[in-house]
Amino acid sequence: xxxxxxxxxxxxxxxxxxxxxxxxxxxxxxxxxxxxxxxxxxxxxxxxxxxxxxxxxxxxxxxxxxxxxxxxxxxxxxxxxxxxxxxxxxxxxxxxxxxxxxxxxxxxxxxxxxxxxxxxxxxxxxxxxxxxxxxxxxxxxxxxxxxxxxxxxxxxxxxxxxxxxxxxxxxxxxxxxxxxxxxxxxxxxxxxxxxxxxxxxxxxxxxxxxxxxxxxxxxxxxxxxxxxxxxxxxxxxxxxxxxxxxxxxxxxxxxxxxxxxxxxxxxxxxxxxxxxxxxxxxxxxxxxxxxxxxxxxxxxxxxxxxxxxxxxxxxxxxxxxxxxxxxxxxxxxxxxxxxxxxxxxxxxxxxxxxxxxxxxxxxxxxxxxxxxxxxxxxxxxxxxxxxxxxxxxxxxxxxxxxxxxxxxxxxxxxxxxxxxxxxxxxxxxxxxxxxxxxxxxxxxxxxxxxxxxxxxxxxxxxxxxxxxxxxxxxxxxxxxxxxxxxxxxxxxxxxxxxxxxx
Amino acid sequence: xxxxxxxxxxxxxxxxxxxxxxxxxxxxxxxxxxxxxxxxxxxxxxxxxxxxxxxxxxxxxxxxxxxxxxxxxxxxxxxxxxxxxxxxxxxxxxxxxxxxxxxxxxxxxxxxxxxxxxxxxxxxxxxxxxxxxxxxxxxxxxxxxxxxxxxxxxxxxxxxxxxxxxxxxxxxxxxxxxxxxxxxxxxxxxxxxxxxxxxxxxxxxxxxxxxxxxxxxxxxxxxxxxxxxxxxxxxxxxxxxxxxxxxxxxxxxxxxxxxxxxxxxxxxxxxxxxxxxxxxxxxxxxxxxxxxxxxxxxxxxxxxxxxxxxxxxxxxxxxxxx
Numbered sequence: 001x002x003x004x005x006x007x008x009x010x011x012x013x014x015x016x017x018x019x020x021x022x023x024x025x026x027x028x029x030x031x032x033x034x035x036x037x038x039x040x041x042x043x044x045x046x047x048x049x050x051x052x053x054x055x056x057x058x059x060x061x062x063x064x065x066x067x068x069x070x071x072x073x074x075x076x077x078x079x080x081x082x083x084x085x086x087x088x089x090x091x092x093x094x095x096x097x098x099x100x101x102x103x104x105x106x107x108x109x110x111x112x113x114x115x116x117x118x119x120x121x122x123x124x125x126x127x128x129x130x131x132x133x134x135x136x137x138x139x140x141x142x143x144x145x146x147x148x149x150x151x152x153x154x155x156x157x158x159x160x161x162x163x164x165x166x167x168x169x170x171x172x173x174x175x176x177x178x179x180x181x182x183x184x185x186x187x188x189x190x191x192x193x194x195x196x197x198x199x200x201x202x203x204x205x206x207x208x209x210x211x212x213x214x215x216x217x218x219x220x221x222x223x224x225x226x227x228x229x230x231x232x233x234x235x236x237x238x239x240x241x242x243x244x245x246x247x248x249x250x251x252x253x254x255x256x257x258x259x260x261x262x263x264x265x266x267x268x269x270x271x272x273x274x275x276x277x278x279x280x281x282x283x284x285x286x287x288x289x290x291x292x293x294x295x296x297x298x299x300x301x302x303x304x305x306x307x308x309x310x311x312x313x314x315x316x317x318x319x320x321x322x323x324x325x326x327x328x329x330x331x332x333x334x335x336x337x338x339x340x341x342x343x344x345x346x347x348x349x350x351x352x353x354x355x356x357x358x359x360x361x362x363x364x365x366x367x368x369x370x371x372x373x374x375x376x377x378x379x380x381x382x383x384x385x386x387x388x389x390x391x392x393x394x395x396x397x398x399x400x401x402x403x404x405x406x407x408x409x410x411x412x413x414x415x416x417x418x419x420x421x422x423x424x425x426x427x428x429x430x431x432x433x434x435x436x437x438x439x440x441x442x443x444x445x446x447x448x449x450x451x452x453x454x455x456x457x458x459x460x461x462x463x464x465x466x467x468x469x470x471x472x473x474x475x476x477x478x479x480x481x482x483x484x485x486x487x488x489x490x491x492x493x494x495x496x497x498x499x500x501x502x
Numbered sequence: 503x504x505x506x507x508x509x510x511x512x513x514x515x516x517x518x519x520x521x522x523x524x525x526x527x528x529x530x531x532x533x534x535x536x537x538x539x540x541x542x543x544x545x546x547x548x549x550x551x552x553x554x555x556x557x558x559x560x561x562x563x564x565x566x567x568x569x570x571x572x573x574x575x576x577x578x579x580x581x582x583x584x585x586x587x588x589x590x591x592x593x594x595x596x597x598x599x600x601x602x603x604x605x606x607x608x609x610x611x612x613x614x615x616x617x618x619x620x621x622x623x624x625x626x627x628x629x630x631x632x633x634x635x636x637x638x639x640x641x642x643x644x645x646x647x648x649x650x651x652x653x654x655x656x657x658x659x660x661x662x663x664x665x666x667x668x669x670x671x672x673x674x675x676x677x678x679x680x681x682x683x684x685x686x687x688x689x690x691x692x693x694x695x696x697x698x699x700x701x702x703x704x705x706x707x708x709x710x711x712x713x714x715x716x717x718x719x720x721x722x723x724x725x726x727x728x729x730x731x732x733x734x735x736x737x738x739x740x741x742x743x744x745x746x747x748x749x750x751x752x753x754x755x756x757x758x759x760x761x762x763x764x765x766x767x768x769x770x771x772x773x774x775x776x777x778x779x780x781x782x783x784x785x786x787x788x789x790x791x792x793x794x795x796x797x798x799x800x801x802x803x804x805x806x807x808x809x810x811x812x813x814x815x816x817x818x819x820x821x822x823x824x
Contacts, residue, residue, distance in 0.1 A: 049545045123555025178589045199676045218676045227768035234670030388542040
């Protein structure tokens with residue numbers, strides 16, 4: 001019996017060792033970047049949920065792209081664009097571009113892509129933003145004129161949204177978009193094992209012959225963050241987009257791995273102005289006086305203010321040109337107490353704070369906020385729920401909440417959605433004619449200097465009476481040190497065509 | 503023999519009834535999951551129009567009973583539906599590939615822990631109350647007490663991080679198959695072996711001790727039969743019954759419940775597929791995975807009963823209502 005057992009083990013070991021390294025590998029001269037990212041949700045542009053960024057951002061392309069360093073716009077499928085008053089936009093399109101199925105790209109595809117936003121059967125997530133489009137006229141194969149119902153001097157920024165990838169009018173995206181995504185991008189989908197992995201290969205007919213710099217992108221879809229990080233440490237992948245600050249501390253000690261803050265995301269602490277106790281501006285101010293950005297940065301993101309972490313009291317991101325520095329309020333517990341007393345809460349106030357406890361940073365943020373506000377008399381009861389429950393049952397209804405928001409390259413888009421009285425995602429329940437009027441003027445003002453002044457006025461108003469705290473947390477990307485040229489702007493559309501590997 | 507067949511028929515009927523009831527329960531539980539699935543899938547930026555369009559496109563707008571009947575009807579035809587996400591990708595094409603991987607992992611673990619546990623269980627029984635017995639019992643208890651994610655981490659640290667013999671994460675490189683990467687099975691299989699070794703070897707030890715103390719073994723010894731012959735032919739055969747029960751009862755877990763082990767090692771099996779499905783609320787996939795696991799559990803339990811009846815006639819007499 002002992003002999004039989006040993007024999008079985010020997011057979012197993014020999015069989016397993018024989019299989020090691022016996023598989024086909026790409027030719028040594030080919031450059032490959034391997035990425036571990038989340039399992040994709042919906043990926044068809046229009047209903048893309050923003051997961052699987054490596055996959056989609058490498059297959060599809062946009063009229064323009066955002067420079068990851070200075071947030072400026074770069075021509076991609078549009079070579080240039082112009083507008084006189086913000087209402088009529090002319091886009092000149094790149095010639096000689098082909099979709100991956102060989103069909104040529106032209107102005108009719110741009111028209112199709114924008115018209116598709118209004119198709120009820122698609123359920124396009126950008127429908128509201130593009131309802132402003134009145135007409136799309138194809139002047140010739142490579143010129144398209146878009147006429148808007150009202151002036152939108154920053155309309156071109158809408159074309160950087162990740163759901164606005166340019167699609168081929170000949171392709172059946174409704175039936176093939178999820179399993180065979182196809183665009184004009186620098187990489188072509190070669191094979192995909194659903195929920196497991198995808199192989200992208202260089203688009204040899206890409207309009208810029210110098211790009212992409214690598215031949216293959218191997219994407220592994222992995223649910224668990226620890227497994228992804230282990231793959232990175234074990235040199236099974238080269239990039240893991242989006243790791244946690246705690247993981248960063250662990251990876252910082254690794255000689256061959258860098259962690260970078262690619263861009264920031266909002267965490268809005270929203271105080272509903274139509275519900276007690278935050279209906280009184282003195283209570284909102286009292287709460288703001290309890291906050292300490294340095295402690296928040298350290299406790300929430302293990303970093304310091306300015307190092308990937310920012311704090312302000314307006315809807316605008318600190319890293320955008322539209323942002324105006326208001327100065328620090330400073331933590332003042334005595335002032336917070338007296339403001340609360342003035343507002344009729346001499347014994348402090350108890351309030352429920354709702355948030356998604358499985359969303360990055362939210363748990364740490366809610367706990368730190370509660371601790372910081374406690375000395376002034378805020379008894380904050382933490383109400384954390386899984387994100388889907390939070391979004392479907394509590395978000396937009398409750399009086400005090402923390403919600404994650406992706407950054408927008410044009411803050412005017414965010415202002416209309418979340419801070420105008422009729423905005424669909426108005427968390428603080430604002431209905432303030434001053435704010436509405438400023439948002440409208442920002443949206444329609446063509447003169448950049450004047451627009452910048454409106455932004456300043458809006459931020460001052462939020463600082464004095466606003467109902468939000470805007471905490472900006474870093475989106476951390478872990479890369480092996482041999483990966484160079486990794487560019488990942490605020491739009492989330494990662495640009496692997498510039499990335500190289502030694 | 504007739505009684506055995508009627509016992510088997512009864513067991514199969516029970517199996518069928520369990521599956522029918524379970525299919526209704528699984529469907530109901532998935533229905534009761536909180537939140538609107540279409541809203542969850544589209545995320546924070548979902549608009550009402552987008553949610554409505556997705557509901558229509560994935561058939562979520564139909565009444566629950568209609569969806570249940572069409573699901574059951576589909577299953578009877580072998581069609582498990584389509585993933586909510588990958589429109590046009592059938593659950594069949596997702597599931598069976600992962601099932602094959604999980605079967606390979608379960609088989610590897612089975613080949614490791616069954617002979618090992620039985621061998622060491624027998625050794626411990628034969629060397630009862632001696633040093634070998636203490637060492638085996640201690641090791642068995644220790645591995646049993648360690649959850650698989652703890653023993654898994656130990657194994658990773660030793661074999662993948664320190665010795666660098668095996669890959670850290672058990673993924674199949676793109677363009678390759680599991681069959682050309684069998685080494686990725688070793689660490690997860692060892693981790694399962696750790697958990698199972700304690701249970702099975704202790705069960706084997708105690709039943710073996712019981713048998714070794716019985717009178718017929720004593721007479722075999724007095725007859726002058728060789729020691730190994732007594733242990734393997736006379737004692738082990740009878741002492742295997744309780745061990746088979748323990749192994750049988752765990753087969754369901756082994757073939758379908760390895761969610762923790764598969765997730766820890768990133769192994770592309772059915773457990774990790776189920777976890778992904780639950781996390782992303784991919785309803786047809788959750789239903790298919792859970793139903794399959796239910797079938798495996800029920801089948802393994804019923805098969806154990808049948809095997810037991812074959813080995814021990816007293817069971818089939820009772821089971822056959824004689």
